[in-house]
Amino acid sequence: MKTRVLIVDDELSMREFLSILLEREGYEVLTAADAATALSRLASNRIDLVISDVQMPGLSGLELLASIKQQTPDTAVLLVTAFSTAEQAVEAMKLGAYDYLAKPFKVEEIKVLVRNALERSELKRENRLLREQAAESEMFVGIVGRSPRMRELFGLLRKVMETASTVLITGESGTGKELAARAIHNGSNRKHKPFVAVNCGAIPENLIESELFGHVRGAFTGAVGEHPGFFEQANGGTLFLDEIGELPLAMQTRLLRVLQEREVRRVGGNCTKKVDVRVVAASNRDLAELVRGGDFREDLYYRINVFQVVMPPLRERIEDIPLLVEHLLRKHVAAGNGTISSEALKALMNYGFPGNVRELENIIERALVLNPERITVDTLPAVLRGGERRYESAGGVQIPDDGIELEAVLEHLEKQYLQQALAKAGGSKTRAAELLRMSFRSFRYKLSKYGLGPPDGAADAVRN
Ligand SMILES: Nc1ncnc2c1ncn2[C@@H]1O[C@H](COP(=O)(O)OP(=O)(O)OP(=O)(O)O)[C@@H](O)[C@H]1O
Ligand SMILES: [Mg+2]
The missing domain is CATH 1.10.10.60 (Homeodomain-like)
Structure with missing residues (x-):
């Protein structure tokens, strides 16, 4: 890729002179006779360096500089003027010009300046990319983590966002399945449309059908009005079917049909309606096992399992705990100055977290009630303090001589x-x-x- 320079000057002779000079140096050169044209060139091309005159009809070179620094801060700007004043030079440097040069200038002088300006802008761009990558590896759309497991997850989520496929998110309770579902929606081109989250396990069985697919008036006792189901409510957007393993078999059959035909029929109705809904399903139960046991339809399993996103348990990414604690402290300490003692952090890193990030968050919140600014070992739950493992009672069980019921x-x-x-x-x-x-x-x-x-x-x- 050739380095591209844009020359902005209302004087044709100046544009020609600089063009010839810089093309001979191996740069690709674009020109503009005024700032407005320059801005439109900048909007449609990648430009590495702008060399601009200061006095021009319309927007001045200083104003052009200001907009460039706003829109494409990586582009270096060199200002050239025939009427240089000290104030203008200071102003230009303040606005972020690389340098400020008085006409007439020597050919050698401009060559060196151009080379240096380009080197600097390249460095700046690299630094920015590095910074962005660093930020992204720690927090990807609200999901915190920088362990290899999480980086892998971010990569997969990024791919999933670009598709319209059905996604199945699996993982233990509290690993961030819902967070990931929202991230997928917010990173997709459906982000301005609804995200509807439904907990399939929480709807009474006799209402699931009408809740998902809607019902017409009088479809059943109590159906007083028309009711669009969650599918229709999520039209154009994303429907998050949480705890999909809890769906009764009959509903699984109905769901499969809707996914295949992409249309819904309200309960009691006789016409169908096209829906454009991306389904993201989640389960903390092993769906493959439910399939083997006959509790989950195999064909539905394959239908929703186009992409599987597995959320790693917290105990398999212990190195993320300090980062998560920092994030949670920022989240729960309003003033933003929450701290943790190194012993407390150590205790957290030695704990197994059967409840994953949700449990970590609960522990932090609880500790902050006891001490609103600093987490210390004595504000942590007993299981963490003693170092004893959960699920093992300290003294074991006692059976009295006459037995127990x-x-x-x-x-x-x-x-x-x-x-x-x-x-x-x-x-x-x-x-x-x-x-x-x-x-x-x-x-x-x-x-x-x-x-x-x-x-x-x-x-x-x-x-x-
Ligand atoms: N990687 C993470 N970074 C930041 N916060 C997280 C992360 N993972 C989970 N959380 C937080 O932990 C809590 C639980 O996450 P979420 O509700 O997404 O879990 P889940 O997998 O859906 O759990 P369940 O199976 O119990 O429904 C939320 O408050 C969420 O914001
Ligand atoms: Mg959940």
Whole structure:
């Protein structure tokens, strides 16, 4: 690629003189007789250096310089004038000119200046690229990470964004599946259209069909008006089907048809409507295993699994923990001056994080309640402090001499966990179920089993 120089001067003889000189030096030369033409040349060509006169009809060279620094800051600018004043020179340098040269100038002088200006702009461009790459490797559309696993993920997400394919995001709870789904939408050409997130596990089974595909008036008792389903609401945009493994088989069949035919029929209706929706599905259950067990349609599995994005668990990218902590501190400490002690960071890096980034975020938030500015070991949960592993009780279990009724003991324990999860999740059943790594459906079932609440979850089903 040849280096390209743009010469801006209202005087034809000057343009010709510089053109010949610079072409002989091996540069490709473009010319413009005024600033406006120069700007349009700059908009449609990559220009490495602009050599501009200062006094010109219309916009002056200084004004041209100012717009160039705004639009293409990497382009070097050299100003040339016949009426140079010290003030103008200072002004030009302040605006970011590479140099300011008085006419008449010597041929050697301009050659050297051009060479140096180009070297500098090349350096600047390289530095900027390096800076951008560095920033990107740590944070890609809101997803923090710089471990090899995360870099690989960013590369894959970038590819996925360019396509309209269905995507399946898998990974343990709290690994950022929803974050990735939103990133895919925001990085695609559908970003100005709706992103509709639906938790398939949270919609009561008898309402799933009408929620997804809509219903007409009077389709069933209670269907008082027309209702567009999530597919129609997401038209032109992205539909995020979270916990897709929770969809009942009959709904899987319906979904498959919609994906194949790209049209929906509202419940009770008899006409179909074309929809243009990109589906991103997510599951923290192993769908292939559900397929083997007959709980997930194989053909649907292949249909949604065009691209699979696997979110790595946090324990496989421990090196990202300091960066994540920094990010979460910025997120949760309003003044932006939150810190962490090195022992606390060490304790975090030694922990296994079964709940992944969500658990890390909860731990940070909790610690900040105890001390709003600094995270220290004593503000961390006991499991991290002692270094003991979770899921292993310290003393082991005790069976009294006359034995125990295991079933009842376990039920009692289970009930306590359910209640505590609900309290911790501020009453959100979806969140509570997540805390216990249970599907929404089984959580709801257990709640009603212990009389802890009526089965209902529609309010939790849709986010955004
Ligand atoms: N790489 C990351 N960088 C920054 N924040 C993250 C990252 N991964 C997850 N988070 C944060 O952790 C929380 C959980 O993420 P998210 O809801 O996307 O997880 P998930 O995989 O959908 O979990 P689940 O399977 O339980 O629904 C969110 O607050 C999210 O912003
Ligand atoms: Mg999720």
